[in-house]
Amino acid sequence: MKLSSMRRTTLVVAGLAVAAVAMAGCTSAGSSSDGKATINLWQRDGGVDLHTQVKAFEKSNPNISVKISTITGDQYLTKLANSVRAGSVPDVISFDIVNTPLLATQGVLAEITDKAKALPNFATLASGGVDIGTLAGKHYALPVALTGSQMFWNKALFTKAGLDPNTPPASLQEIKQDAQKIQALGGNVTGFSTIGGVGQAWTGFPSAWAGGGEVLTPAGKNQKATFTDPAVVGMVSWYQDMWKSGLMQKTDQPNQDPGNVGVENALKGDVGIIFIGANVLTPKKDQFGSAVGIPGLDGKSGSFLGGDEIAVTAGAKHPDQAWSLTKWLVSTKDAAKIDLSQGWIGPDLSLAKQLASDGWEKNIVATLGIGKQPKSIAYNAVINDPNGPWAQQSQKVIFQGADPKTALKLANTQANALISNAYSQVGK
The missing domain is CATH 3.40.190.10 (Periplasmic binding protein-like II)
Structure with a gap:
């Protein structure tokens, strides 16, 4: 960092x-x-x-x-x-x-x-x-x-790919399978998109929470980051696989945040599955199916409130x-x-x-109703800052192929220093 x-x-x-x-x-x-x-x-x-x-x-x-x-x-x-x-x-x-x-x-x-x-x-x-x-x-x-982070899917693209537009994928594994079928349609179609950069917490943490994982312990002077939680590591590893497999929205430059381009293309009808907030897609909601929250690895769902x-x-x-x-x-x-x-x-x-x-x-x-969020006075420094530990290390894993366990262990150490520093200043 x-x-x-x-x-x-x-x-x-x-x-x-x-x-x-x-x-x-x-x-x-x-x-x-x-x-x-x-x-x-x-x-x-x-x-x-x-x-x-x-x-x-x-x-x-x-x-x-x-x-x-x-x-x-x-x-x-x-x-x-x-x-x-x-x-x-x-x-x-x-x-x-x-x-x-x-x-x-x-x-x-x-x-x-x-x-x-x-x-x-x-x-x-x-x-x-x-x-x-x-x-x-x-x-x-x-x-x-x-608003809560949710999964949305383009109903027309599901139909064209031979998928049931009324039966969305229920786990991250199923999302990959459906994204492959959608991307096989060719042209400008992308199977999957999400927010990258610091926004990746918004759409990524829910899958970890769905698997029983946590990213931070309760707020207070003894708070610690838990980025090495197996559910968190598993979630980031899945994103890395989606990027390496070519199923995630690309930009004009390699290894860049796919978020804005993904939203633009989703609104054009060129993205099969996207993790985002409903307010972004509401103007064209008739084109999309919506789920309650975002699936995890095991079929349960979570959402970032x-x-x-x-x-x-x-x-x-x-x-x-x-x-x-x-x-x-x-x-x-x-x-x-x-x-x-x-x-x-x-x-x-x-x-x-x-x-x-x-x-x-x-x-x-x-x-x-299933939404939650990490509670910390150091949230901005630890997670929202584009130069902070979460954004830097998770992006290295997802977009640059870094080892998930090694990168998130480093992020954990950096995050704990920031949390300790923040609470030492306020004395609470």
């Missing part, structure tokens, strides 16, 4: 620690004399786009205006820390669910325990999204829009109005309907089940 990864991790965690101190000096301001207020909302590029939801909120809450800023995903944490230092923290933030433990630990998020528990639908909010926003029994963030959390910042200038927006986004039917139209699932799973009108939508909701 490059030294720059360790340095970035140190800077981000330290920066957020400074931000927490700065928060302590912030004072909250109320609304104007006429009861009107403008609040600032930050969302991440690549997450749920809340523009349509906010317009609906403003219509039903005419005294509150919302200014939305969309921040590039890999710049989000740094810009957030910088905004606190500058005294210009947004009122509400919508962010990648995996970053919740770090933000909660560093005091960037306002505690909302009493308000959250008073929500009429608190008990039916997605438990994984609630749990990751909980620290020492107190709530700091709630899920706002969710992804999407965005939402929180009021500890330094919000308009905390009451910020909570009003948060409450509306996580509890109203109007918000849930808009989420669904965009391929996302609102956090109230009971309501989501009611709104699901076809098999596609029902499978998305069911996928969230």
Whole structure:
């Protein structure tokens, strides 16, 4: 792993620690004399786009205006820390669910325990999204829009290849077999595609979880990486085999991330089986079959619970109005309907089940029921950083033919150093 990864991790965690101190000096301001207020909302590029939801909120809450800023995903944490230092923290933030433990630990998020528990639908909010926003029994963030990684298949290509479009493969072995038949169609057709790079965790970890494996032990100062778990090694080995067999989407350059090209070609109808989130394929969902989660080696399935959390910042200038927006986004039917139209699932799973009108939508909701995610304040450094241990070593295995056990053992050692470093800074 490059030294720059360790340095970035140190800077981000330290920066957020400074931000927490700065928060302590912030004072909250109320609304104007006429009861009107403008609040600032930050969302991440690549997450749920809340523009349509906010317009609906403003219509039903005419005294509150919302200014939305969309921040590039890999710049989000740094810009957030910088905004606190500058005294210009947004009122509400919508962010990648995996970053919740770090933000909660560093005091960037306002505690909302009493308000959250008073929500009429608190008990039916997605438990994984609630749990990751909980620290020492107190709530700091709630899920706002969710998605889970799933397997999808092109029904027309299945039919052309002599496969039953209503009977998808149930294991990784069967996926390879079906991909071979589909790729034999020739032309521009590719048997299989998935996300590469750091996104490979999104579509790869579920297969390991399906086999009973884990990638991290529980969050805390004693947390360890478990990349050498046999189920994790087996999953990465399968991807290596798919790449070597020529069944995985290629790009114009050798050994490059097939993710973006794979999605583009899937939407063109040229990919047989793809692991991705439903929101990407929703515009052409009639062309695809969908599964609940992603299969593992033995026929069971798993899913990475992804999407965005939402929180009021500890330094919000308009905390009451910020909570009003948060409450509306996580509890109203109007918000849930808009989420669904965009391929996302609102956090109230009971309501989501009611709104699901076809098999596609029902499978998305069911996928969230088996979804999980690694919980760590060092998640970005260990897994999301393209120069970090998971991305670097898993790609060497998959795309460059490195020995899986050797590479993942090295990734494990590097990850443990980053985790220890992160927790030593926060003292928790």
